[in-house]
Amino acid sequence: MTASVRRGGDLRPEAAGRDRDRRASRRLPQGAAAPRPLAGGGRHGLPDGTRAPTSRAVASGRRRASRVAGGPERTGAVKLEVEGVAKAYALPILADVSFQAAQGEFVCLLGPNGCGKTTLLRIIGGLEAPTAGEVRIDGRPVACGGTRDLPVGVVFQEDRLLPWMTLADNVGLVLKPQGLDAPARRTTATRYLRFVGLQGFEHYYPGRVSGGMRQRAAIARALAIGPDLLLMDEPFGALDAQNRRIMQAEVKRIWAETGKTIVFVTHSIEEAVSIGTTLIMLSARPARVRELIRLDGPGGGSPDPRGVVDHLNQVIMEEVVRQQGEDAERP
Amino acid sequence: MPGALGGGRGWADRVRLPSLVLLAFLLVVWEAAARRYGAYVMPSPGAVVAGLVGVVRSGEVWTHAGASLSRIAVGFGSAVVVAVLMGLASFLWRPARIAVADTVTVLNSTSVFVWIVVSLIWFGLTNMAPIFTTFMITLPVVAANVVEGVGSVDRRLLEMGQVYRLSGWEKFRSIVIPSTIPHLVAGTKVGFGLALKVSVVAEIFGVTSGIGYVMNYSREILATRMVFVWALVMIAVMLVTDKLVFESLTRRLGRWR
Numbered sequence: 001m002t003a004s005v006r007r008g009g010d011l012r013p014e015a016a017g018r019d020r021d022r023r024a025s026r027r028l029p030q031g032a033a034a035p036r037p038l039a040g041g042g043r044h045g046l047p048d049g050t051r052a053p054t055s056r057a058v059a060s061g062r063r064r065a066s067r068v069a070g071g072p073e074r075t076g077a078v079k080l081e082v083e084g085v086a087k088a089y090a091l092p093i094l095a096d097v098s099f100q101a102a103q104g105e106f107v108c109l110l111g112p113n114g115c116g117k118t119t120l121l122r123i124i125g126g127l128e129a130p131t132a133g134e135v136r137i138d139g140r141p142v143a144c145g146g147t148r149d150l151p152v153g154v155v156f157q158e159d160r161l162l163p164w165m166t167l168a169d170n171v172g173l174v175l176k177p178q179g180l181d182a183p184a185r186r187t188t189a190t191r192y193l194r195f196v197g198l199q200g201f202e203h204y205y206p207g208r209v210s211g212g213m214r215q216r217a218a219i220a221r222a223l224a225i226g227p228d229l230l231l232m233d234e235p236f237g238a239l240d241a242q243n244r245r246i247m248q249a250e251v252k253r254i255w256a257e258t259g260k261t262i263v264f265v266t267h268s269i270e271e272a273v274s275i276g277t278t279l280i281m282l283s284a285r286p287a288r289v290r291e292l293i294r295l296d297g298p299g300g301g302s303p304d305p306r307g308v309v310d311h312l313n314q315v316i317m318e319e320v321v322r323q324q325g326e327d328a329e330r331p
Numbered sequence: 332m333p334g335a336l337g338g339g340r341g342w343a344d345r346v347r348l349p350s351l352v353l354l355a356f357l358l359v360v361w362e363a364a365a366r367r368y369g370a371y372v373m374p375s376p377g378a379v380v381a382g383l384v385g386v387v388r389s390g391e392v393w394t395h396a397g398a399s400l401s402r403i404a405v406g407f408g409s410a411v412v413v414a415v416l417m418g419l420a421s422f423l424w425r426p427a428r429i430a431v432a433d434t435v436t437v438l439n440s441t442s443v444f445v446w447i448v449v450s451l452i453w454f455g456l457t458n459m460a461p462i463f464t465t466f467m468i469t470l471p472v473v474a475a476n477v478v479e480g481v482g483s484v485d486r487r488l489l490e491m492g493q494v495y496r497l498s499g500w501e502k503f504r505s506i507v508i509p510s511t512i513p514h515l516v517a518g519t520k521v522g523f524g525l526a527l528k529v530s531v532v533a534e535i536f537g538v539t540s541g542i543g544y545v546m547n548y549s550r551e552i553l554a555t556r557m558v559f560v561w562a563l564v565m566i567a568v569m570l571v572t573d574k575l576v577f578e579s580l581t582r583r584l585g586r587w588r
Contacts, residue, residue: 125494152494160491164509164587173505174495205587225495 077103077138079261080229085123085133086286093119095286096133101263101278106255108272109265110312111282111290112320117265118157118233120282124263125154125231137229153222155232159214161206167193167217168202171224178225192220197250212243219254232264236271248275269312273305281315284323291315374556382560391545395561396568398540399530402458406465407526411473411519413466418477418515422484422507431478438471447533456537464533469522476518480511512584520577527569542568 080101087094093116101107109117122128124135129144136142137152161170171189172182180188193202196216206214215235222230232251236244252275255262266272272279276295283290293308343349358376365375374382386392417435421428446467450460484507492502534543542561549557 127490127494151496154491154494156487156491158487160487162488162505162509165505173497173501176501177496177498207588221495 079103079105079138080107080124080263081134081136081139082120082124083134083136085120085130085135087116087119087123087128088131088286092286094123094130095288097282097287097289098133099280099289099292101261103261104259105261106275106277107261107263108276108279109263109282110267110269110272110279110316111287112284112316112323113267115282115285115319115323116287117267117282120287121231121233121263121265124229125152127154151225151227153225153227153230155215155218155222155230155235157234157237159206159211159218161214161217161221163206166203166205167198167209167220170206170217171221174221174225188224189220192224193217195223196220196254210243212239212247215239215247216250219251223254223258223260227260230260230262232262234265234267237267244271251275269309269316273309273312279308279312281312281319284319284326290319371553371555374559378556379559379563382556383563386557386560386564392564395540395542395545396564398538398544399527399534399542400568402461402534402541403465403523403526403530406462406530407469407523410466410470410522410526411515413470414474414477414518415515417474418481418511421478422481428478428482431474435471435475435478438467439475441467443468443529443532447536450533451536458538460537461530461533461541461543465526465530468529469526472525473515473518473522476514476521477511480514480518481507483514484510516577516580516584520573523572523577524569527565531565 078100082100083098085094085097086092097120099107109120111117119128123130123144124142126135126142126144134141161167162173165173168186168189171192172185175185175188190202193199196219198213198216198220201209201213206217209217218235219232222232235251236247239247248271251262251264254260255275264272264276273295279291279293279295280289281291281293282288291312293312295305295308361373361376365373365378367373370378417427417431421431443464446464447460450463454460454463488506488510489502492506497505531541531543531546534541535547538544542565546558546561549555549561
C-alpha cells in the first residue's frame, strides 16, 4: 500500500516541487534559514514575541527539524491570520483570539472541552461569522457564507460522506463547482483516493467501509479541491486507538507530501504534540490564546516531547479548574 | 442442537408454515360455517374458488380490476405529484412548511365519507367521484411522509455542501432528493394500499365498472359468492403490486445500505 501511496503523491507536480525545495533547505545549514524575518509577523509579535514570556519554544537541532523549521521561513508567506476574533451566543465563547500561521505550518488547536475550538475552526472556514474580529487567508478576509475564491478543505468530526454515493462519486461531487467534466472528476477522485490509501475502494459505498477509511475518503475529498488551507475538526475522535495512531501518521505524511497549511482541532495533547508544528492552547471560556508553542519538528524532532505534554497537561488542568469555578459562580 | 433446530426453523419460515397451518384451520371453520348457514350467508370455499376461476376465464377480472386501477392511477398519481410539490415548497420556504403541516393534519382528520358525498354532489355519477375521493384521502398520507423526509435531511450534509460551494441545485439533487426518496417510497406504499381500499368504496356510488361496483352489484343480486370472489381479487391486486412494484423499488433504492 505504501508504495502505491508514494506513487500517488509523486504524481502531483506541486508535491514533487516541494520535495525538491525541502531537499534544498535540508542541505542548508540551520542558521541560514532562521534569520530571515517572517513577513507580517512583526505586527502581532508573532512568532517571536509570543515565545518570550508566556510560551515555551522548544528548540531542536535534529535532521528532520531543519526541514520543518524551513517550512514557514522558506516561503515566508503568512497563510492564515486570525485577528481579534470574538464570538458570543448566549454566553461569550471566544473573547479575543489572535494568531497567525505561515504557509506549510501544521497548527493544532487545543483547549478545555467546550472552550470554542470548533467554533473558532468554523469561523476560519467561513461557516460562522465572528461577533468581532477578522480572519484573513492570504490577506483576503473570509466572508461567512459568501462564495470564496480561496478554497478551504474541511474534514469534520464525522466523515459527512453522502451514503448513497460511492467514495469516488463523493470526492467527484466537490469538483463539480470547478467545472470539471465527468471523466476529469473521476480521474482526480481516483488519484486522491489512491493518495490517501484507498486504492481499490473507489466504488465502495461509505456504509461498506470502516470508520477510518471513511475519514480517509473525507480527507481525499478535502484535498481534491486543491485547498490553500485544510481545516480538520477532531477528525479521529470517533476512531479506536489503533486506527487513530494510523491516521495520525497518515495525516503527517499527507502534510509532509503536500505542504498544505493545516489547522487541526484536537482535545488530545499527545496527538497535538505528535503531529503539529505549532500548538495553540486556548484558555477557558471566553477563550483567548493561552499558549502558543512552536515545535521544531513533528513528534520526533522535539528533544523533549514529554516535557511539552506534561506542561500542556498542567495548563489545561488550570483552565478546566478555572472554567468550573466560573461556571459555579454563574447563577 | 441449535444447528438442527435452526435449519428446521429456516425451512418452516421459508414456506411460512405457521400461516399455512392457520389458513388450513380457517378453511375448515369456513367450510363448517358454510354448511351450517347456507350459501347466501356464507358460500363454501370451493364455490368461491370456482367463481374466481370463472371471472378469470371470462376476462371480467381484467375489466373491473383494470377500471379500479386506472382510477387509482389518476387519483393517487396526482396525489403523489401534489405531495412532492408540497414537500418542495416546505423545504424552500419556511411559511409553507407550517401551512403544509397544518393542511396535512386537517386532511388526515377528514373522513372518507365526507369526500365521497362531496364528490357525488360536485361531480355526480361520473368517474371523477372515485378519483377525487382517492386523491383527497391519499394526499395527506403521502404528503406527511414527504414533508417528514424533507425535514429529516441531515443539516450537516447540507453544511458540507456549503463548505465545498455546491450550487443550490447540486445540493438539492445530491443531498435532498436521495434523503427524501426512502420516505417518499414508504408514503407511496402506504398510500397505494389506502387508495385501493378507498377507491373501491367510492365505486359503490355512481359508476358502472370497478371492483367496488361489481361487489355491490353482486350483493344486490344476492350473489354472495361473487362478493367473496371480488374480495379475493382485491387482496390479490394489493399483494401483487406490493411484491412487484414496491419490493423491487425498495431493493433498488437501498443498494448503498
